[in-house]
Amino acid sequence: MTITHNGLLSAIDRIAAAMERDFDMLNAADGALGDGDLGVTMTRGMRAISETKDDLPEDIGMALFQCAQAFTKSSGSSYGTLVATGLMSAAKTLRGKDHIDPEDMSGLIAGARDKMQERGKAALGGKTVLDSLDYLAKALASAENKATAAAQAVDTALKDFRDKPATAGRARIFGDKSIGMDDPGMLAMQSVVKAAVARH
Amino acid sequence: MTITHNGLLSAIDRIAAAMERDFDMLNAADGALGDGDLGVTMTRGMRAISETKDDLPEDIGMALFQCAQAFTKSSGSSYGTLVATGLMSAAKTLRGKDHIDPEDMSGLIAGARDKMQERGKAALGGKTVLDSLDYLAKALASAENKATAAAQAVDTALKDFRDKPATAGRARIFGDKSIGMDDPGMLAMQSVVKAAVARH
Amino acid sequence: MKKILNSPDAYVDEMLAGLIAAHSEHYQMYGDSGKVVARAKPGKPGKVGIVTGGGSGHLPVFTGYVGQGLLDACAVGDVFASPSAEQMADAIRVADNGAGVLRLYGNYGGDVMNFDMAGELVEFEDITCSTVLLADDVASAPPDEAEKRRGVAGMVYAFKIAGAAAEEERDLAAVTAVAQKAADACRSIGAALSPCTVPQAGKPTFEIADDEMEMGMGIHGEPGVWRGKLQSADEIANEMMDRLLADMPLANGDRVSVLVNSLGATPPEELYILYRIVKERLDATGARIIMPLVGRYATSMEMSGVSFTLCKLDDELERLLRAPCDCAFWRVG
Amino acid sequence: MKKILNSPDAYVDEMLAGLIAAHSEHYQMYGDSGKVVARAKPGKPGKVGIVTGGGSGHLPVFTGYVGQGLLDACAVGDVFASPSAEQMADAIRVADNGAGVLRLYGNYGGDVMNFDMAGELVEFEDITCSTVLLADDVASAPPDEAEKRRGVAGMVYAFKIAGAAAEEERDLAAVTAVAQKAADACRSIGAALSPCTVPQAGKPTFEIADDEMEMGMGIHGEPGVWRGKLQSADEIANEMMDRLLADMPLANGDRVSVLVNSLGATPPEELYILYRIVKERLDATGARIIMPLVGRYATSMEMSGVSFTLCKLDDELERLLRAPCDCAFWRVG
Numbered sequence A, B: 001m002t003i004t005h006n007g008l009l010s011a012i013d014r015i016a017a018a019m020e021r022d023f024d025m026l027n028a029a030d031g032a033l034g035d036g037d038l039g040v041t042m043t044r045g046m047r048a049i050s051e052t053k054d055d056l057p058e059d060i061g062m063a064l065f066q067c068a069q070a071f072t073k074s075s076g077s078s079y080g081t082l083v084a085t086g087l088m089s090a091a092k093t094l095r096g097k098d099h100i101d102p103e104d105m106s107g108l109i110a111g112a113r114d115k116m117q118e119r120g121k122a123a124l125g126g127k128t129v130l131d132s133l134d135y136l137a138k139a140l141a142s143a144e145n146k147a148t149a150a151a152q153a154v155d156t157a158l159k160d161f162r163d164k165p166a167t168a169g170r171a172r173i174f175g176d177k178s179i180g181m182d183d184p185g186m187l188a189m190q191s192v193v194k195a196a197v198a199r200h
Numbered sequence C, D: 001m002k003k004i005l006n007s008p009d010a011y012v013d014e015m016l017a018g019l020i021a022a023h024s025e026h027y028q029m030y031g032d033s034g035k036v037v038a039r040a041k042p043g044k045p046g047k048v049g050i051v052t053g054g055g056s057g058h059l060p061v062f063t064g065y066v067g068q069g070l071l072d073a074c075a076v077g078d079v080f081a082s083p084s085a086e087q088m089a090d091a092i093r094v095a096d097n098g099a100g101v102l103r104l105y106g107n108y109g110g111d112v113m114n115f116d117m118a119g120e121l122v123e124f125e126d127i128t129c130s131t132v133l134l135a136d137d138v139a140s141a142p143p144d145e146a147e148k149r150r151g152v153a154g155m156v157y158a159f160k161i162a163g164a165a166a167e168e169e170r171d172l173a174a175v176t177a178v179a180q181k182a183a184d185a186c187r188s189i190g191a192a193l194s195p196c197t198v199p200q201a202g203k204p205t206f207e208i209a210d211d212e213m214e215m216g217m218g219i220h221g222e223p224g225v226w227r228g229k230l231q232s233a234d235e236i237a238n239e240m241m242d243r244l245l246a247d248m249p250l251a252n253g254d255r256v257s258v259l260v261n262s263l264g265a266t267p268p269e270e271l272y273i274l275y276r277i278v279k280e281r282l283d284a285t286g287a288r289i290i291m292p293l294v295g296r297y298a299t300s301m302e303m304s305g306v307s308f309t310l311c312k313l314d315d316e317l318e319r320l321l322r323a324p325c326d327c328a329f330w331r332v333g
């Protein structure tokens, strides 16, 4: 599962399409536990990235950096800022390379998770996108088939956290009422990852 | 139908009681063609007059002047100001007397009508309290039985004007929609006059 | 729309008590008749007094505009109800600094009767009064019956301009003349989206469907020129400007001030959206905009909607409009 | 509640366009990221810059408080949505007069992340930033988790006091310290009666029955401490004062300013009815009330309801609160 420049471009297309498809679902999920704009955030962000596609440099680190910038300019929503933070973390590590090696995936995602945690100051285990990334990083560390493992990890994360209360972001104020409900950010990450690995 | 100091006091009692009785009716009538406060205005005004009853001087002109003052202080509504203007007009003419002669009634009411017209700048025939007073003055000029004539005059005025449009006060803005509806001020005058002559 | 109050009957008295508790440097109560507010620091001896009055529920109108360079005193009634002649007489008494008093207020039947009667009461005390009526609402009568029009937000300009003239120690005739000039220079129109509730009535002043608005509605809910589907901000602004400019055309080189006013609940965000069009339309006439005002200057409690007022200025009016004034709701200079 | 607008997506951009058209002497747009407003006349070289930001829909908060003796620049997002880090970086850039920039804003997750990220962006341009978060809403977390509290109307005091300190040409550390002192001295609580509508959502932010209120509700409709029957004005005011004084007791001889703030639709009449009790309660503690503020200082469009804010003052804070400031919505001195 080496990711080349072209691989990145086609992953962007798949993710952008998935976000258009999931627009209402993500707004609704965020509407139940937040302000209902996560579908807006994700479509806007992916459209902004798609628009820069032709200008993305061969340096895959620089390319991810530009994706992060495009996403962050498209809105100020928490999720957008967190995603951009994660992308920047990976971008820094990858700078100077023209592809991503499969065995580096786990480390890149763990690094992103940590930077995003610094940014959002939420604890791991708090039922946020951080937990999805944490599951991802751990699954990718050992898995043979990275794509299958990734798709399974985001599903498992959702399942494992569904019955816990939210403790970060706007969902925090719902406290125990959030038990049984999926975190919108984890749902978005599920869609993103499955689209990225073409398992949707 | 000579009105003495005691006659004035008992008329005040009867009018005050009639206003309490007609509170909702007058508010409703004014609600349909205005701001719905005429019952409030009349009960407040008559309560204020009732409170001064013990202090009303024997001079019937001075007594009416004090009634006018009490009414005017109790609210700033158009009807209150018009009634007070009419009372003051009568008060000026009567100053120095200790009673009202029946044959002076018509002239006193005509004088009040004219002063009220000056105050409110509305035309006669405009479907207002002025028209009730105009009918009253004319009926009293010739009638043998003043009380019966007065009670009939306020009824006739209402009947004659019911199907004309209002042209003065807040009711003016309803224009032709006011056709078929009684002017609240004329209704109030009907109650006042009938209570005054004990024909209610 | 819900209200925060204790007893409906106490609404106005408690409001005034709080106003004076909060802003004792600006306002004080006067006299025994109730609901009469005067400047905390009276005007100089020899300054013409200016009084106004009318129903409560329109803050900052009327009471709020008592202050330096503005009004000397004000009598208010219950919500949307005229104060009594006695209260108005008290307002005139406290406003008088020996140079006579201008009665400057909106053209409503009850207020007119009571201010006239108040004038007769204080005549006995040798206080000379003059009168200028505001009748700026173009939706309330056609131009050939302009004297029947109701007074609305234009009074803010008249208060400001007359107040500044009085501060210059002009005599009663001169202050009255410039107040009349200001009143004549104002045209207003309103549009309402939802009603307010008069505390003593306990129910909304009118009913209007969720997708409707009413063009030209008066500040107490008086019927307007049409009721229909809620339009876009730009459509609303353009129609209101059409109506104002038809009544008082502006030409290249004219000067005009404009007030974009919320009737209460409509937030400033939406006033600014409207202001884009107001400015565009005024710019298109070639007139120059002087000191535009955007905010809540004359309201109907929690009614939602807006009014626009144009005030056409000459040298004198512009200078007086820009002169200093100070009250708890408005400061210039 | 109905809104006057064109397209929901254009609400904020059109609002800003109108704001700047109306008040070009106070405000100007800055940069390419959009929705960044700066002072029309920049601060003096060497003056510490102060920026804020947050979602739109709270006028005068945030943009309105850009001005002399207040803020230097502001980034706003869509209604109730954080601006982007890029906009915030632009606000920091234009606010910098070479002496560093204080980020002074409300404690909301998205805003915090974005202001942090903006700080990292401008670090490369050698602009030093400090941060003070407003977290004054006592209903949003208990005292032992005070750092989790949301920022509400208390930010008006922080803007005013920090702005005055910056105008005195103190350095970044000193301005930051006094801003923190002001933030620590503020306690707020709100009560909501009816919701507002976010244009892009098109429906009210929450539902509440016609005879209900919610104590402690946040300015975006965040759940409060109880929902129940609408109480009388005096009961509401007393409970709000109870909660504030429990969190920050006042003693004889203390000085305190108080802001009685409408969330939007609630008219000033009702704020003054509440103020009677606020003053009574503060007088009863023996504290002295300094410069009470009553009006619309921090709103949620057409939401109806109120908030109270106490700001406990020492010599320094009182002096800075009374120092001159000027913007289109507020003037002191």
Ligand SMILES: Nc1ncnc2c1ncn2[C@@H]1O[C@H](COP(=O)(O)OP(=O)(O)O)[C@@H](O)[C@H]1O
Residues within 6 Å of the ligand: A030, A034, A035, A036, A037, A038, A041, A076, A077, A078, A079, A080, A082, A120, A121, A122, A127, A128, A129, A130, A168, A169, A170, A171, A183, A184, A185, A186, D082, D109, D110
């Ligand atoms: N502080 C945080 N740390 C980690 N994840 C967070 C944090 N805040 C929000 N999130 C994630 O972002 C999602 C919500 O994103 P978004 O809708 O953009 O937020 P908002 O609209 O409140 O800015 C949440 O479901 C959660 O997964």
Ligand SMILES: Nc1ncnc2c1ncn2[C@@H]1O[C@H](COP(=O)(O)OP(=O)(O)O)[C@@H](O)[C@H]1O
Residues within 6 Å of the ligand: B030, B034, B035, B036, B037, B038, B041, B076, B077, B078, B079, B080, B082, B119, B120, B121, B122, B127, B128, B129, B130, B168, B169, B170, B171, B183, B184, B185, B186, C082, C109, C110
């Ligand atoms: N200008 C006027 N001239 C004569 N009568 C008037 C005038 N204005 C009002 N009225 C009378 O007063 C009645 C309304 O009185 P009221 O309810 O006190 O008025 P408001 O509440 O508008 O002050 C009308 O029905 C009419 O009879």
Ligand SMILES: [Mg+2]
Residues within 6 Å of the ligand: A030, A034, A035, A036, A037, A038, A077
């Ligand atoms: Mg969201």
Ligand SMILES: [Mg+2]
Residues within 6 Å of the ligand: B030, B034, B035, B036, B037, B038, B077
């Ligand atoms: Mg009436």
Ligand SMILES: [Mg+2]
Residues within 6 Å of the ligand: B035, B037, B077, B078, C080, C081, C082
């Ligand atoms: Mg009335």
Ligand SMILES: [Mg+2]
Residues within 6 Å of the ligand: A035, A037, A077, A078, D080, D081, D082
């Ligand atoms: Mg959001």
